[in-house]
Amino acid sequence: MTIFSAALLLFLVMDPIGNIPLFLVTLQNYGPNRQKRIIIRELLFALAALVLFLFGGHYLLRLLHISDSALTMAGGIILFLIAIKMIFPATMGQLGQDMDLEGEPFIVPLAIPFIAGPSAMASVLFIVSRDSSRWPEWLISIFLAWLASGLILFSASHLSDYLGKRGIIAMERLMGMILTAIAVEMIMNGIHEFLASLPR
DSSP: OOHHHHHHHHHHHHOHHHHHHHHHHHTTTSOHHHHHHHHHHHHHHHHHHHHHHHHHHHHHHHHHTOOHHHHHHHHHHHHHHHHHHHHSOOSSOGGGOOOOOOSOOBSBTIIIIIISOHHHHHHHHHHHHHOGGGHHHHHHHHHHHHHHHHHHHHTHHHHHHHHHHHHHHHHHHHHHHHHHHHHHHHHHHHHHHHHHHSOO
16 A cells, blocks of 8 residues: 555545535534634644554554454445445434534534544554554655645635535545445455465
8 A cells, every 4th residue: 555545545534525514514603714713623633633543553453452354344344334425425414413513613523523533543543554664654644635635624615615515415426436446445355364364
């Protein structure tokens, strides 16, 4: 896995296009300047969470005695479920959360789980499990995916006006199709690794 492919995987999992309506609904009661400050703050929280999983993920895997093949298959299944939701979006927010929240959002739900959700964290664990010694490359991948997602979310209102509801749905479904192929490939690789590890 290259820096670019890892960054692309994380970008698709973060699903910034699909998060545009969720951000707009959550921040609709705040002025444009306040919205920008909130988005920047939540993006930084999300980046911190992903970096934490990057450096602490392999210790967690060792503690839980999770094999690489199991992690690969689990990650593929999670990504497949996320991809299905992207292709066939539900009326509720991501992970079925109610969007009617009181008070200014703080970490939840914008940073976690909209940006750095369970699927993004699982993807970071999967990436670092490939080769933990390449952590500088994975850190760059996380930053690139985070930066691209941040630019899209920071321009959410303008993109929403430009693309329209149908355009956003079409873009999200396209990203979901790509993510489905990646998820199936991960599941197949996990099965192959498991079969290869069996004694002969």
